[in-house]
Amino acid sequence: MQSAHFRIQTNLSPEAATTTAMELEKHRRAxxxxxxxxxxxxxxxxxxxxxxxxxxxxxTQGHAAGFAGTTERGPLLVMGGNGYLLExxxxxxxxxxELAHYLSKFVLLxxxxxxxxxLAQYLETAHIKxxxxxxxxxxxSGWDLGYVREHGWLDVSEMWAWDQKGQMSKSxxxxxxxxxxxxxxxxxxxxxxxxxxxxxxxxxxxxxxKAWEASFQGVKDLQGELRTYVxxxxxxxxxxxxxxxxxxxxxxxxxxxxxxxVRALLYLRSPGERTWEQRLxxxxxxxxxxxxxxxxxxxxxxxxxxxxxxxxxxxxVRAVVKAHPDNGYAWDLLASQLRGAAEMxxxxxxxxxxxxxxxDDANLLNNLxxxxxxxxxxxxxxxxxxxxxxxxxxxxxxxxxxxxxLFQLDRCPEALGLQRRAMDMLHERAPDATRQExxxxxxRYQAHCGGTAPAATK
Numbered sequence: 001m002q003s004a005h006f007r008i009q010t011n012l013s014p015e016a017a018t019t020t021a022m023e024l025e026k027h028r029r030a031x032x033x034x035x036x037x038x039x040x041x042x043x044x045x046x047x048x049x050x051x052x053x054x055x056x057x058x059x060t061q062g063h064a065a066g067f068a069g070t071t072e073r074g075p076l077l078v079m080g081g082n083g084y085l086l087e088x089x090x091x092x093x094x095x096x097x098e099l100a101h102y103l104s105k106f107v108l109l110x111x112x113x114x115x116x117x118x119l120a121q122y123l124e125t126a127h128i129k130x131x132x133x134x135x136x137x138x139x140x141s142g143w144d145l146g147y148v149r150e151h152g153w154l155d156v157s158e159m160w161a162w163d164q165k166g167q168m169s170k171s172x173x174x175x176x177x178x179x180x181x182x183x184x185x186x187x188x189x190x191x192x193x194x195x196x197x198x199x200x201x202x203x204x205x206x207x208x209x210k211a212w213e214a215s216f217q218g219v220k221d222l223q224g225e226l227r228t229y230v231x232x233x234x235x236x237x238x239x240x241x242x243x244x245x246x247x248x249x250x251x252x253x254x255x256x257x258x259x260x261x262v263r264a265l266l267y268l269r270s271p272g273e274r275t276w277e278q279r280l281x282x283x284x285x286x287x288x289x290x291x292x293x294x295x296x297x298x299x300x301x302x303x304x305x306x307x308x309x310x311x312x313x314x315x316x317v318r319a320v321v322k323a324h325p326d327n328g329y330a331w332d333l334l335a336s337q338l339r340g341a342a343e344m345x346x347x348x349x350x351x352x353x354x355x356x357x358x359x360d361d362a363n364l365l366n367n368l369x370x371x372x373x374x375x376x377x378x379x380x381x382x383x384x385x386x387x388x389x390x391x392x393x394x395x396x397x398x399x400x401x402x403x404x405x406l407f408q409l410d411r412c413p414e415a416l417g418l419q420r421r422a423m424d425m426l427h428e429r430a431p432d433a434t435r436q437e438x439x440x441x442x443x444r445y446q447a448h449c450g451g452t453a454p455a456a457t458k
Contacts, residue, residue: 002044004246009262012047014251020049022450025245030126030135033240034119035199041106042391045099047069048078056080059263059270069099069269070427071334072363074392078266093124095140100124101427105394110424112212116157117177117183117428125323128242137189137235147178148230150418154179155223160209163423166432187227189235192218216387234274257297260290264355280307296323298330306334312337328357332364335371347371355384362392370401380407389418396422400438403445412449419445 001008003021005028010017024047032039050056053065056078058065066079077095100123101116125139135312154175163174189197194215201211216222229235254262264286267279273283284307290300301320305312317330317337324330335350351368358364365388372381385402392398399422406415419442426435 001252002250004044004248006045006047006361007121008047008049009254010047010321011051011055011257012049014148017049017251019452020047021061021249022245022247026128026242027096027126028099028103029243029245030128030137032292033135034123034137034152035107037240039107039244041103042105043074043106045102046073046076048076048266050078050080053080056307059266059272059453061274063273066095067269067271068095072263073361076269077101078270085198085202096126097121098162102394105425107390108199108202109393110208110211110421111394112208112424113162113428114158114183115181115202115208116424118180118182121177121181122184122188130352133242133299135242135295136237137183137240138235139183140185140235144178144181145230147174148182151175152176153182153226153230156183159183160212163321166435182226185235187353190225190229191216194219203223205417207420208424228348228359238258255294255297257290257294257300260286260293261297261299263288264300283307289360296320298324298327298333302333305337314338326357328361328364332367333358334389335367344375348375350375359387360391362398365391365400366401369405373401373404373408376408381405382409394425396425396427396434396438399425401443403441407445412445415445416442416449 001010001017001021003025006021008017008021008024009018024045026380028045029040032041035362056065057080066077068078069076075098077098079095095321097120100120102117104111104116104123111119121141121144122138123310125137125141127136127139128134129136159176159179162180168176187198190284198211198215201215202208264283267274267282267286287304287307291295291304294300294320295316296321301312301317304318314337317334321327321330321334331350331354333345335354336346338350348371351371352366354364355361355368365384369381369385369388372378377403381401382405385405386396388395388398389402399418403415403422405420406412406418419438421433423435423438423442426438
């Protein structure tokens with residue numbers, strides 16, 4: 001099922017699935033009101049919706065009524081039972097948190113981590129009144145408020161230091177998250193004009209710390225004000241009418257092999273107590289059954305290739321492309337399976353074909369752009385890289401690729417600006433190794449601006 005902004009794979013009836021799509025479109029529109037009634041960015045979110053919690057429990061082992069993650073296509077929301085109504089539960093607030101991160105990156109092009117996490121938690125409590133179809137933003141988070149009242153909160157200087165911190169204890173992580181929610185909630189309530197100015201500066205990709213200093217210049221005692229705010233417990237909420245949402249939904253039956261591919265993905269991504277080896281064993285079993293039923297199924301072949309062990313022969317991938325010549329993901333898979341200088345032209349052609357077939361897929365455009373970074377043809381890669389950034393301005397990998405191409409062209413100021421944005425936009429669950437890798441490239445770019453030769457590394 002495909003709506004304007006969600007691609008939903010489900011075993012619900014078409015009628016219930018359509019209701020799901022409309023609920024999700026409404027919830028997305030409600031979150032976007034944080035940046036005004038006219039803000040409506042592009043992009044599609046992947047959703048897997050199972051019929052009931054018992055079916056979801058096969059994969060989560062009863063540990064969640066839903067969860068959120070990411071795939072190569074972007075955010076992934078997984079729900080079970082009546083979860084599609086987005087009830088007020090911790091599991092479903094987690095999904096709203098993920099959706100808020102995704103949407104905020106279209107408008108705030110630089111985001112210090114405390115703001116990114118605080119804003120996502122601020123939007124977690126968004127609510128649509130069924131009786132009036134009004135959106136309520138800014139309700140207090142009971143858990144976060146209780147936490148800071150019991151444990152206190154970090155001051156703003158410690159919030160800014162979060163970006164430089166590596167692995168932290170569970171209690172430190174909780175403290176940072178609760179404190180970030182508190183600071184954002186407080187600033188929206190007590191300093192709304194300054195907070196709006198701060199966001200406008202970040203939307204122009206200004207340096208976050210300098211933007212903060214400019215927006216909050218002259219404020220004498222933020223920490224003291226915050227203490228009074230917590231003690232008083234008084235705050236305001238924003239209530240606005242929900243704008244109309246698109247209602248067109250395309251419903252199509254899933255092929256059996258696609259069902260097995262979805263099940264494989266759920267085994268790999270669901271929370272629970274299974275070891276990685278157990279997850280992989282279950283996923284491989286599902287993929288094998290999918291390919292038995294449809295040997296050239298695109299989704300199952302992609303998963304088989306990504307699970308490794310050399311299980312997908314190049315000729316099998318060529319057969320998939322031959323069977324699905326209009327599927328951009330099939331061409332992208334072919335490009336990823338080709339190796340060596342002798343096949344470089346075929347890799348380029350496959351990357352180009354994938355991007356032509358799916359011109360609004362930021363990741364396929366990014367793959368094409370990175371190909372040109374690796375072949376040291378940066379001018380060829382710039383159009384695809386710029387288009388990818390326009391479609392996914394908050395994706396660190398995409399920003400990193402664009403920065404690499406600009407760096408090769410000796411366009412240092414632009415490369416440095418994009419690499420700093422890439423650092424800002426790293427997902428909260430990004431491994432420390434990834435953060436270090438991007439930071440090392442940033443340092444290398446800064447060193448090059450003094451006169452060393454550019455190089456493509458990723």
